[in-house]
Amino acid sequence: MGATSKAGSGGGDFERPENGSYPARCIQVVELGTHDKTWKNEAKKVEELMITWELSELMEDGKPFVVNWRGTNSLSEKANLYKMLNAWRGKPFTEAELNEFHLGKLLGAACLISVVTETGKNGKEYTNVSSIMPLPKGMKAIDQVNPSVDFGICDLGGEEWDKLWPWVQKIVEQSDEGKEFFGQAPPKEDRRDDQQESGMNPDDDIPF
Secondary structure (H helix, E strand, C coil), X not given: CCCCCEECXXXXXXXXXXXXXXXXXXXXXXXXXXXXXXXXXXXXXXXXXXXXXXXXXXXXXXXXXXXXXEEECEECCCCHHHHHHHHHHCCCXXXXXXXXXXXXXHCCCEEEEEEEEEECCCCCEEEXXXXXXXXXXCCCCCCCCCCCEEXXXXXXXXXXXXXXXHHHHXXXXXXXXXXXXXXXXXXXXXXXXXXXXXXXXXXXXXXX
């Protein structure tokens, strides 16, 4: 079924892109499930989403850098996801477009993305997405390398689940839905990273 949203990245010691702006392409849209969050000393249940892009910048091994955005899975007008998608499109959603929008449309869509390395409260460094905009005319993102993943929380245990990276699976396993599905004991199976091609029409003015 894939990821959906309602109207109304890990830190560590590894190779990072330099702070700056890069052509990029969306490769994953993942519902992370419902997690416990505390905001202004108030405990809340929050449905979370992760969006992943490949940058048109290669690591030493020749593979593209990958960056993630993680936040609340909401398309209400005040939500960060809604604001980010409008910036990516370069124009606001109409009400009709928003009602028909599926997050899977993001897969393969290109953009110009700015990243910055910041230090979290735990002392670890994280590469965060600071801004996003449409890819300027004449600029191209590299062809997609990693497989596309459109994972909805209802896909637990299915084909899309098997495509998730192990660290992403761990986050989903810790959600309310993951705990219920796995009975508090997620299976320890080999997890593969299959490859598949995905793309978009380069002539589209609006990426999705």
